[in-house]
Amino acid sequence: MSYFSHKPVGILLGLLFSFVALAAEPIALDADHPSRYTVLEGDTLWDIADRFLRDPWRWPDIWYVNPEISNPHLIYPGDVxxxxxxxxxxxxxxxxxxxxRGKLSPHIRATPLDTSIPLIPIDAIAQFLTRPYVMEKDQMESAPYIVHFLDDHIIGGAGVSFYARTIEQHDPGKYEVIRPGKPYKDPDSGKILGYEASYIGPAxxxxxxxxAKLQLQRSKMEAIIGDRLLPITKGVPLHSFQPLNLEAPLEGRIISVLNGVSQIGQxxxxxxxxxxxxxLKPGxxxxxxQGGEEIRDVVAGRGETVxxxxxxxxxxxxxRTFEQxxxxxxxxxxxxxHILDWVRPPEE
Incomplete structure (x- = not known):
């Protein structure tokens, strides 16, 4: 059974592995693995790895970078x-x-970089790589916020100026307008882990x-009084992560799903x-x-549970990781x- 299906992706993500990384523990191959595979347009590295390995995320452990190939960290359709x-x-x-057909010799392959094979379907996560989307409680309470719109506006759109409390320094001069939403709560302790955040636009x-006085440059939705301001930060590079094994024990839960979908799937x-x-780290x-519920044993009776x-x-x-x-x-x-399903590092 394949872990990952093919999905076209149009954004560059190069293969990052710059040395031979042979794992100390044996790598399990897929029972039906081929000896060779020609890369197709629309493949991802996960697709390819799944053809060879039982655990596709262990691709870096057995990838050998051929120094005789120009730019061996990128894989293109047609490569074998x-x-x-x-x-x-x-x-x-x-x-x-x-x-x-003779001796292997270095040469330049003139291939546009945006045709290289990505690690995962980047179009599924691109919009979540650069915006805050989660605000910590302390961050939300200490962030400057909109207190008034100029020129009798009651909401703000592109080009509208507004006052905010409080920005004492002029550097940085660029901010993102963010609207805190519902809290993310730990399902077991009830502790607030952060707040869902909606991106309004740059100011x-x-x-x-x-x-302080600011002007909204663009807006995905109207700004309102109480929206927070965060300094604009650099986006997360698409090539900044690779599949990693989490060696420490961890047991967590799925607490929300983004993009407004009600069913959770691939x-x-x-x-x-x-x-x-x-x-936790990216990668x-x-x-x-699923499971783990405690149910009543109706056969045994006497209130016994299993x-x-x-x-x-x-x-x-x-x-992408935030603090909590x-x-x-x-x-x-x-x-x-489903929401509240469990997550943990893969077991052998």
Missing amino acids: ILLTYQDGRPVLTLERDRPG ELLRSGDP YNVVVLNKGASDG HVLEIL KLPLEKAGLLMVF VSFALVMHTTKPL
């Missing part, structure tokens, strides 16, 4: 992936078309002070109740599990997923 063995260990290598600081973005403070792969075991239901990859929550892309499902 070969499965060979070194000292009894499986190794995946890249074979690129070359002029003639330019015209004058610092209390109140390539949906979900929110986890674990974040950077729990050791960590986690299993999704706890059901957890059953595997899918696989996800974390791509994370965003993850669902890569594979074997059954419908």
Whole structure:
């Protein structure tokens, strides 16, 4: 059964592995693995890895960078992936078309960079890479906020100026207008982990002070009094993560799903109740599990109960972390997923 189906992607994400990384533990191959595979347009690295490996996220552990190939970190349609063995260990290598049949010689391949094969379907997560989308409680309470619109406006759109409390310095001069939404709560403790945040648009600081004066440059929706301001930060580079194994124990839950969908399936973005403070990093792969309920044993009677075991239901990859929550892309499902499903590092 394939973990990942083909999905066209038009955004560059290069393969990052710059050295031979042979894992200390054995790598399990897929029972029906090929010895070679020609890369097709629309493939992702997860697609390719799934053809060879039982655990596709372990691709970096057996990838061998061929120094004789120009830019061996990028894979393109038409390239051939070969499965060979070194000292009894499986190794995946890249074979690129070359002029003639004789000795392998370096040459330049004139291929647009935006045709390289991405790690995962980047179009599914691109919009969640650069905006805040989650605000910490302390961050929300201390952030400057809109207190008044100029020229008798009661809401703000592109070009509308407004006053905000409080921005004492002129640097930085660019801000994002953010609207805090519902809290993300830990389902077990009830603790607030952060607040869902909607992106309104960028604003330019015209004058610092209390109140400071700013102008909304563009807007995805109207700004209102009480919207918060955060300094504009650099976006998360699309090539900044790779699949990682989480070695420390972790048990978390899915607490929300983004993009307004009601059913959770492949390539949906979900929110986890674990974040950077729990050791999660972009690239960590986690299993999704269901079950664990405690039910009454009606046969035994006398109020006796039994706890059901957890059953595997899918696989996800974390791509962005905040202090106490994370965003993850669902890569594979074997059954419908739900809010409060469990997540943990994959077990052998």
